[in-house]
Amino acid sequence: MRSEWLNWCETLSEAELLAPQVGGVGSIAKTMLHIIDVEWSWIRRIQGQSDEEYQLGSEDSLEQIIQLNHRYHNEVKAFVDAWEPEWEKRLYDDGHPPFDRWGEIMRHLIAHEIHHIGQLSVWARQLGYEPISANVIGRNLLEK
Template sequence: MQLLFKYNWMVREDWFRWCDELSEEELLQNRPGGMGSILHTLFHIIDVEWSWIRLLQGKADFQESFEEYNSLEKVRKLEAEFHLEVENFVNQWDDSMEERLLHNTLADGRIETHTWGEVIRHTIVHEIHHIGQLSIWAREMGREPISANLIRRGLSSSLKD
């Protein structure tokens, strides 16, 4: 599980560097799917990751709107601010946490119950899903997307010298 979070963070950083070459107009251009723009989708990925981790820790959910973070610099700063807490939680994960229950109250007052294992895996695949959308938009722009390849990223500690 930790390997997949590290993968997501590595790919996310690659996308941030990829975005450095785009204009603000290209980052904010309305696009079909995702959250409607490249930058809003990156913001959403960060928001969802941090929000779920905070809920698992019994802390308040993140409630900021994208309008307050509508530049690449602001989204990167937000990611840096949230990352340490997320990384600390992920690195402390152990098998005893798998079956713990999260009772999440929805906006309409209904309560959903999920295992922590479900939530953590949802958080991982949520980002991978949106990275796929960024890849499609990159190709539509005539640009090479960031590789989604997990292999050759040096993430497997068992193969390191």
């Protein structure tokens, strides 16, 4: 679904992509980047790896956001593909409460993306565009 949204973003003008929006993290571009960055950051943190928040600069283009998504996605996919059932209850302890289980964090990542997809859908309609369907039925996700 994220790839579909990124493809959809390619149909927007730069002004539409960067225009301030009510809610979210500021703009369509910043929201897409936020979705990508939060997923990657959490996956790295629960594995005990460092993460650095990517800041959208004025020189960044949608193409750079798409490339970042591809780069981060490879790392996230490798982690998800390697998922073991016992990781579900593994405790994430970074020294600062609350201490959540890995399974809870993974569910949070799913809810986080769905939340922002809802915002993108509203903004798309406000701009006069048809949003990408959030429906997971018929996407054959278990076969991908």
